[in-house]
Amino acid sequence: MESASPQVGKAAVWMIGAIASFSSMAVAGRELSLYHDTFEIMMYRSFVGFVVVALVLSATGKWHQVKTERLGLHAIRNTLHFTGQNLWFYAVGVAPLAQVFALEFTQPIWVILLSPLLLKERLTALKMTAALIGFAGVLFVTRPGAAPLSPGIVMAAASAIFFAFTTITTKKLTRFASIGCIVFWLTAMQAILGTAAAGFDGQITIPNAQTAPFLLLVGLAGLLAHFCITNALAIAPATIVIPFDFARLPTIAVVGMILYHEPIDHWTLLGAAIIFAGIFLNVWSENRNSLATVRNVTTPK
Secondary structure, eight states: OOOHHHHHHHHHHHHHHHHHHHHHHHHHHHHHTTTSOHHHHHHHHHHHHHHHHHHHHHHHTOGGGOOOTTHHHHHHHHHHHHHHHHHHHHHHHHSOHHHHHHHHTTHHHHHHHHHHHHTOOOOOHHHHHHHHHHHHHHHHHHOBTTBOOOHHHHHHHHHHHHHHHHHHHHHHHTTTSOHHHHHHHHHHHHHHHHHHHHTTTSOOOOOOTTTHHHHHHHHHHHHHHHHHHHHHHHHSOHHHHHHHHHTHHHHHHHHHHHHHOOOOOHHHHHHHHHHHHHHHHHHHHHHHHHHHHHHHHHSOO
């Protein structure tokens, strides 16, 4: 069995890849917002993703995993994700990147609150405490009353709610479908949704030499980020991976400062730290419950 140190090291490498991918996607989204609307960005991103997924399925011989079972649930999940991703791309185009990332981290908090309703999971006192801590962090980030809420901040907060719904429906889908199947229908359906939404006004902006590389980057970075996180979670516990993931915030804050001259807001960093505390409390409690369950099962009676 491998020791903990090499596992942490390998997980760290995967999470560095995830942080770089998410940050690259945010920068690409900001640059693209000058030329393309969010529907067009999602359309082109889905086209890139569909080609990559099709190539991977062909190379690995796993096309048999792509099934039409629960296609309606796939459609609901992908529509929710499509909406959340459009809101996120809008937010990165108009709001400080650090604030967008901080509010995106509230997704697990919304999952805590929505799971009892949609997955029939029990809402424990510890989970409720984690959620309250997370929302206290949101107040620090948004500071209602101190400054008017911009549309970008509202959209960033809303995107986290839609991402939470996406997470819950994904959890339901994993009972019936493989990851390859889920990702295939994700890219295929969102390509259709993106094309319909982008062409609704009868105009679709064609990529040029300046925007094509960023569109390619958005498509590849989105897939690579989730691939890296999945591998990190396969190697190390969530209590190790989550802190690494949180490094996205100071990273994007520095990126925003260097590329777009966005000041590093100490209220945003403090609020994000409080949000992280709530998330980490929930992850820690889940791991503790899992360990207790394993011990009860393996301990002779």
